[in-house]
Amino acid sequence: MxxxxxxxxxxxxxxxxxxxxxxxxxxxxxxxxxxxxxxxxxxxxxxxxxxxxxxxxxxxxxxxxxxxxxxxxxxxxxxxxxxxxxxxxxxxxxxxxxxxxxxxxxxxxxxxxxxxxxxxxxxxxxxxxxxxxxxxxxxxxxxxxxxxxxxxxxxxxxxxxxxxxxxxxxxxxxxxxxxxxxxxxxxxxxxxLTRIGQLRCLHLGGTLHVVGEADLTTRSQFTRALDEALRRPREEGRVTVDLRRTEFLSVQCARDLVRLVGEAGAGGTVRIRCSARHGALLSRLGARPADIEVSG
Incomplete structure (x- = not known):
């Protein structure tokens, strides 16, 4: 493991x-x-x-x-x-x-x-x-x-x-x-988390919990977890990407998220639950307003 x-x-x-x-x-x-x-x-x-x-x-x-x-x-x-x-x-x-x-x-x-x-x-x-x-x-x-x-x-x-x-x-x-x-x-x-800069991505039911820092060093881990989570809508219904425990979200990782959500299909299949700060960044990068839920 x-x-x-x-x-x-x-x-x-x-x-x-x-x-x-x-x-x-x-x-x-x-x-x-x-x-x-x-x-x-x-x-x-x-x-x-x-x-x-x-x-x-x-x-x-x-x-x-x-x-x-x-x-x-x-x-x-x-x-x-x-x-x-x-x-x-x-x-x-x-x-x-x-x-x-x-x-x-x-x-x-x-x-x-x-x-x-x-x-x-x-x-x-x-x-x-x-x-x-x-x-x-x-x-x-x-x-x-x-x-x-x-x-x-x-x-x-x-x-x-x-x-x-x-x-x-x-x-x-x-x-x-x-x-x-x-x-x-x-x-x-x-x-x-055991150190500064760490990222944990956890799938629980229909939710991907992103905990820690999504940046250059953890980008591949972040995108792999997103890609896996976003393949599931056809099988499990709506998917939630929960960023409320994401301390840092880089522009590159935010772009990856917007792109992968857009590629996932029609609006309404993905919900991004996040802070107002991360929501504003995702909106500037082209995320659909209907996909963003500001919380916490």
């Missing part, structure tokens, strides 16, 4: 899959990464977006990294905003050990209490929100009971109920059993 097929298989079981750029205040997301990159591009995008929105940000990085090594992970992100935020305390690099002090052992209640306190402090300081990036490597570092941690993840919804607090839980896939990764992915309302 190749990477794209594996991505599609995972995406099929999680309706909340999306790119990190589309996370919103109050979201609770699973993020699985592999290798020595520690998911730095996703982490940096999450941190930068929070700071740009006027939020306070806390990063609980991999325990095996020093603060200097963790800070170097942000080198590719716009530097002035991050550097200023770090200096003023809007961006804090921390650890789970520091969060639960003076306790030495993890309990879900203690973590919950401290996150509630951090949220209250951020409100009092006038921030628009609080977001945390939590690398789950702390589980082994604190020798925490895995079932207790999994239970916390399943029951965490009240932390996010008012939309002020947001959180990414980052799991190194090499350090957790597959059963845990599957369960934790399902326990989170959101499931993040």
């Amino acid at each position: 190749n990477e794209n097929e594996n991505d599609n298989e995972e995406c099929a079981h999680h309706p909340g899959t999306l790119p990190v750029q589309q996370l919103r205040p109050g979201d609770h997301a699973f993020f699985g990464y592999e290798g020595d990159s520690h998911g730095r591009d996703v982490m940096s995008a999450f941190v930068w977006a929070g700071l740009a929105r006027g939020e306070k940000v806390i990063v609980f990085g991999p325990p095996r990294l020093t603060e200097g090594q963790l800070w170097s992970a942000f080198e590719d992100a716009p530097g002035l905003l991050l550097a200023t935020a770090h200096r003023t305390g809007r961006l804090r690099l921390s650890s789970m050990r520091q969060l639960i002090r003076p306790d030495r052992e993890f309990t879900a209640d203690r973590q919950w209490q401290r996150l509630v306190e951090e949220s209250a402090a951020a409100r009092a300081e006038g921030f628009t929100g609080l977001r945390a990036y939590i690398d789950m490597g702390w589980v082994a570092d604190l020798d925490a009971d895995l079932d207790t941690v999994m239970d916390r993840e399943r029951r965490a919804a009240p932390l996010f109920s008012d939309g002020f607090y947001s959180e990414i839980c980052a799991y190194d896939r090499d350090r957790f059993p597959d059963r845990v990764l599957r369960a934790m992915r399902q326990a989170h309302p959101r499931d993040l």
Whole structure:
């Protein structure tokens, strides 16, 4: 099974899959990464977006990294905003050990209490929100009971109920059993693509879901998925191409979409569900107004 097929298989079981750029205040997301990159591009995008929105940000990085090594992970992100935020305390690099002090052992209640306190402090300081990036490597570092941690993840919804607090839980896939990764992915309302620039195309029923970035590097994947989906109208009726979780749609990919939809046959056999931004681009490139449904 190749990477794209594996991505599609995972995406099929999680309706909340999306790119990190589309996370919103109050979201609770699973993020699985592999290798020595520690998911730095996703982490940096999450941190930068929070700071740009006027939020306070806390990063609980991999325990095996020093603060200097963790800070170097942000080198590719716009530097002035991050550097200023770090200096003023809007961006804090921390650890789970520091969060639960003076306790030495993890309990879900203690973590919950401290996150509630951090949220209250951020409100009092006038921030628009609080977001945390939590690398789950702390589980082994604190020798925490895995079932207790999994239970916390399943029951965490009240932390996010008012939309002020947001959180990414980052799991190194090499350090957790597959059963845990599957369960934790399902326990989170959101499931993040594994890197910036990735594209997943998923066929579900009569809908093609396009998740991520359709650009020069993913164009062939995008057009293959479209071509396959648009061959189905004769067999399954109307086809929907859902672009609502498409973060970026290049002009070339948009042209391909308009052309392939036009070649699919008479109007009404295809519906393109998309944002106003993508709808305007498709209209300029000649898409039929009746084929476009602006949503979300």
